[in-house]
Amino acid sequence: MNNEGVIYRISGPVVTATGMNAAMYDVVRVGHEGLMGEVIELHGEKAVIQVYEDTSGIRPGEPVLNTQETLSVSLGPGLLTQIYDGIQRPLPTLEEEMGVFITRGVDADAFDLEKIWTFEPQVAVGDEVVAGQVIGHVQETETIVHKIMVPPSVSGVVKSIESGDYNVTQTICVLDNGTEMQMMQKWPVRTPRPFQQKYAPETPLITGMRILDFLFPLAKGGAAGIPGPFGSGKTVTQQSLAKYSDAQLVVYIGCGERGNEMTEVLDEFPHLIDPNTGKPLMERTVMIANTSNMPVAAREASVYTGITIAEYFRDMGYDVALMADSTSRWAEAMREISSRLEEMPGEEGYPAYLSSRIAEFYERAGRVETLNGDDGSVTVIGAVSPPGGDISEPVSQGTLRIVKVFWGLDAGLARQRHFPAINWLNSYSLYPQSLDQWFRDNISQDFPEVRTQISGLLQIESELQEIVQLVGSDALPTDQQLTLEVARMIREYFLQQNGFHDVDAYCDIHLQYQMAKAILSFQDAAKSAMASGAVLNDVVNVPARSDLMRGRFEKGYIDVIADMVKKMTDQIAETVEEN
Amino acid sequence: MTGKEYRTITDVKGPLVFLNKTEPVAFGEIVTLRLSNGTIKNGQVLDTSDDLVIVQVFEGTAKIDRESGVTFMGDVFKLPVSTDLVGRILDGAGRPRDGGPEIVADEKADIIGAAINPYSRQSPNDFIQTGVSAIDLCTSLVRGQKLPIFSASGLPHNDIALQIARQAKLKDSDEEFIVVFCAMGITAEEYNFFRSDLERTGALENAVLFVNLADDPAVERIITPRLALTAAEYLAFEKDYHVLVIYTDMTNYCDALRQIGAAREEVPGRRGYPGYMYTDLAMLYERAGIIKNKKGSITQFPILTMPGDDITHPIPDLSGYITEGQIVISRELHQQGIYPPINVLPSLSRLMGSCIGEKTTREDHKSVSDQMYAAYAQGRELRGLVAIVGEDALNERDKQLLDFSGVFEDKFLRQTRDEDRSIEETLDLCWTLMSAIDTKYLVRLDQKWIDKYHPDNRA
Numbered sequence A: 001m002n003n004e005g006v007i008y009r010i011s012g013p014v015v016t017a018t019g020m021n022a023a024m025y026d027v028v029r030v031g032h033e034g035l036m037g038e039v040i041e042l043h044g045e046k047a048v049i050q051v052y053e054d055t056s057g058i059r060p061g062e063p064v065l066n067t068q069e070t071l072s073v074s075l076g077p078g079l080l081t082q083i084y085d086g087i088q089r090p091l092p093t094l095e096e097e098m099g100v101f102i103t104r105g106v107d108a109d110a111f112d113l114e115k116i117w118t119f120e121p122q123v124a125v126g127d128e129v130v131a132g133q134v135i136g137h138v139q140e141t142e143t144i145v146h147k148i149m150v151p152p153s154v155s156g157v158v159k160s161i162e163s164g165d166y167n168v169t170q171t172i173c174v175l176d177n178g179t180e181m182q183m184m185q186k187w188p189v190r191t192p193r194p195f196q197q198k199y200a201p202e203t204p205l206i207t208g209m210r211i212l213d214f215l216f217p218l219a220k221g222g223a224a225g226i227p228g229p230f231g232s233g234k235t236v237t238q239q240s241l242a243k244y245s246d247a248q249l250v251v252y253i254g255c256g257e258r259g260n261e262m263t264e265v266l267d268e269f270p271h272l273i274d275p276n277t278g279k280p281l282m283e284r285t286v287m288i289a290n291t292s293n294m295p296v297a298a299r300e301a302s303v304y305t306g307i308t309i310a311e312y313f314r315d316m317g318y319d320v321a322l323m324a325d326s327t328s329r330w331a332e333a334m335r336e337i338s339s340r341l342e343e344m345p346g347e348e349g350y351p352a353y354l355s356s357r358i359a360e361f362y363e364r365a366g367r368v369e370t371l372n373g374d375d376g377s378v379t380v381i382g383a384v385s386p387p388g389g390d391i392s393e394p395v396s397q398g399t400l401r402i403v404k405v406f407w408g409l410d411a412g413l414a415r416q417r418h419f420p421a422i423n424w425l426n427s428y429s430l431y432p433q434s435l436d437q438w439f440r441d442n443i444s445q446d447f448p449e450v451r452t453q454i455s456g457l458l459q460i461e462s463e464l465q466e467i468v469q470l471v472g473s474d475a476l477p478t479d480q481q482l483t484l485e486v487a488r489m490i491r492e493y494f495l496q497q498n499g500f501h502d503v504d505a506y507c508d509i510h511l512q513y514q515m516a517k518a519i520l521s522f523q524d525a526a527k528s529a530m531a532s533g534a535v536l537n538d539v540v541n542v543p544a545r546s547d548l549m550r551g552r553f554e555k556g557y558i559d560v561i562a563d564m565v566k567k568m569t570d571q572i573a574e575t576v577e578e579n
Numbered sequence B: 001m002t003g004k005e006y007r008t009i010t011d012v013k014g015p016l017v018f019l020n021k022t023e024p025v026a027f028g029e030i031v032t033l034r035l036s037n038g039t040i041k042n043g044q045v046l047d048t049s050d051d052l053v054i055v056q057v058f059e060g061t062a063k064i065d066r067e068s069g070v071t072f073m074g075d076v077f078k079l080p081v082s083t084d085l086v087g088r089i090l091d092g093a094g095r096p097r098d099g100g101p102e103i104v105a106d107e108k109a110d111i112i113g114a115a116i117n118p119y120s121r122q123s124p125n126d127f128i129q130t131g132v133s134a135i136d137l138c139t140s141l142v143r144g145q146k147l148p149i150f151s152a153s154g155l156p157h158n159d160i161a162l163q164i165a166r167q168a169k170l171k172d173s174d175e176e177f178i179v180v181f182c183a184m185g186i187t188a189e190e191y192n193f194f195r196s197d198l199e200r201t202g203a204l205e206n207a208v209l210f211v212n213l214a215d216d217p218a219v220e221r222i223i224t225p226r227l228a229l230t231a232a233e234y235l236a237f238e239k240d241y242h243v244l245v246i247y248t249d250m251t252n253y254c255d256a257l258r259q260i261g262a263a264r265e266e267v268p269g270r271r272g273y274p275g276y277m278y279t280d281l282a283m284l285y286e287r288a289g290i291i292k293n294k295k296g297s298i299t300q301f302p303i304l305t306m307p308g309d310d311i312t313h314p315i316p317d318l319s320g321y322i323t324e325g326q327i328v329i330s331r332e333l334h335q336q337g338i339y340p341p342i343n344v345l346p347s348l349s350r351l352m353g354s355c356i357g358e359k360t361t362r363e364d365h366k367s368v369s370d371q372m373y374a375a376y377a378q379g380r381e382l383r384g385l386v387a388i389v390g391e392d393a394l395n396e397r398d399k400q401l402l403d404f405s406g407v408f409e410d411k412f413l414r415q416t417r418d419e420d421r422s423i424e425e426t427l428d429l430c431w432t433l434m435s436a437i438d439t440k441y442l443v444r445l446d447q448k449w450i451d452k453y454h455p456d457n458r459a
């Protein structure tokens, strides 16, 4: 075997090498500086390589070395709280090695290989272990127990097992067939990690955002797409999900987006508390930042790096949520590489395999029975950045064909400062049917019915608005004017939620339900008061109603909302007597 | 390591020259071409292999023939940098244009620029007062931000950019900006306008100008902003200056990019622009920011003209996806005779939240900004309704909001080209204007600010 070749051609991030034995997806070292690359095409004796670092200054004739490995991530204790580039190099290490600007030719371990962890064995000598089985625990952060698993495709009888303090490369278990296991393992990023079977999702991912949980819920193990033009709220929504959703672990991928947004997350997260556990948010988070100005090939790889890490934690039985902001930049990276390969372009210059790549990626989401029989899930939420906000383009369409939840961001709403600017008329979730039982059992028996009423009112409002545009609202009969007021209350009190508000940014799901009920109580009280002669204007303006609405900005709202509703309905009833 | 001269040109196409059989040539290497008439041109390697090298020629390929000599300079494009740059005017390829001496280099910096490690960045949060009310109140500028002006032909974006350059300062501080000005394909007239203004105010001594004009080589525009940003990075991160980079017009830059793409017969993306334009623009815009433990900063003010006034055109669209907001100039307001004709509704500063409030501007800033914006947005919307149903159909609240939208444009937006309003003046003005609206309709104002700042309560 000849592992060494020479560079024949360089065109941006794509380098062609000759004279080297290579297989698809082999990792190679390019040029005198040993830049990392991956074989992505073979032509006769030429191997086409995408290079994960800048190629300026590299010349034909420089050496290329095939490592014979495939592009893999390192998995083990030390992953949590990290921030990586697209090929799993920790950014703090890169800063140490090359200063504040990212230059090239530097390798970095994914985590500290010397760090000592306390390994608590879960199996004993003589036990038979199978692929995926948990052989020991490491308390990685305050919140997360890192379960050390037998790698997929390995099994046998435990010959020896250690207990106590080890680093991730020391052998902690040996099987009778001679297999030695360490706390760190590797997995090729482009291959989904195996599991026993996929289940239908039946538990919602609770996000604390009312419009999402209540109207368009996402299942744990499901996939959602958030398309929207710039400035409509993709990033704020994704960050809110990372902060507040009740996943046990979060993998956040900044894929081809702004540097300062990642800095913001890095600044903010260590100071935030997970509302679900009361523990520091950072302890459940892994971040990947391959910003827009970092090499595109590494951007292409970043989503695979992220989802492989997510699957690994899923295999321990955790519910993992992954955010990718933005999948369009990943698709564009594919397009850029593809055009350098002079491949036949499909729609809008994207490679013909675009939609299958998108589908394969989202297919890695799911709720599964893991190899060790546990139950784990990966939920994927992908932002999409359609040019000009027009979702008829290939990336949006490829995404919508596969995801079951569509949170459509709307430039018009963002411009009105209605946040989250998710359009309630065209967004959808196909999960309610499978999740309704959970909502009935855990929140309230009539939860689905309340949801239907709320979304029905919004529907009616949009129809009435068309008439109002023509004749003004005063021309409508009073019952329809009331419907408009109720719908306005839904929008301003319930759907609007400032992602930066100290209190209201996260709303407990029980509180969400009570707020929805409060709106319906207003409607009922107003209807009956008006039937007895009350005037709409008086009904709408009872002081207790604005108190109720403003109450959501104060802590402890859930304890007082019932009283506030009562006060409101009482005051509404009193408006009858006034007349 | 200047190599030998090759005479192996096979094809010339648009701005590109194709050669075969050379020594190994580096990707990105700088090239000089010597024409038979003695003219020297410069270029850069875009594609290199054992058999074929593609060179992009900055000055255009006129008069290049198969006899022209090509020399590879052994290195990628670098700009000599030193503090001597300050006060100088250079051309679009970095050569003196002011008759002065060559720049004596402290060091030579690669113009492509390396990405700032996101972990090494520091979040920008220092409010810059521009003295322009619309910007300071609604789209506050932050030191280290990249905030473009989305304009269109015939609109006064240059006046606005210059006014900002003149007036921009940290509140309560005399710390000045160094302006790095980068012209790409603008007319001589526009350039003279910029230069004489900078001269008049004395800012020129504290500025570096890189100038590629409309009649200068189009392909050179690919490197002009990179030179400007390389100079800016040196001044900011090596020499601790706060640098304000104004570049205009990004639309000409993107058109040059499209020209090269077409010559390479690349598969075009939307409207003929290359599929990699997002990445390419990001490599410019992302060079703004602040770095931990460094004193200087780079704030970017790119100006672009939207073809056909269309904000969904790829140039504003891709820019908006990268920059930290945008300031949108409106033809309608301009035609009403309002300067600065900034439409605050589609404008946005994504970093505003971190830079306003009690500690930096004033405690009521956010509340006032939200209310002014909301009232103006509603008033504007009512204009459409009034056109259909007539003003009489409006209720009292709507009448007040409708009137307010006119006042907003006339009294709040409008200011003179040398009017430098402090943020307090801007906020006080807002309170005065809002007092025409019944307080019960000002639902976005916190009661405690009404008590403290409303003219009725202040008298």
Ligand SMILES: Nc1ncnc2c1ncn2[C@@H]1O[C@H](COP(=O)(O)OP(=O)(O)O)[C@@H](O)[C@H]1O
Residues within 6 Å of the ligand: A228, A229, A230, A231, A232, A233, A234, A235, A236, A237, A414, A419, A420, A421, A497, A498, A499, A500, B349, B350, B351
């Ligand atoms: N949920 C929200 N709450 C409050 N403000 C929001 C919200 N979503 C978006 N915004 C505002 O809109 C701006 C743009 O949002 P962002 O998420 O960055 O948009 P995108 O990623 O789609 O370009 C933010 O800077 C913020 O001012």
Ligand SMILES: [Mg+2]
Residues within 6 Å of the ligand: A234, A235, A236, A257
């Ligand atoms: Mg975003």
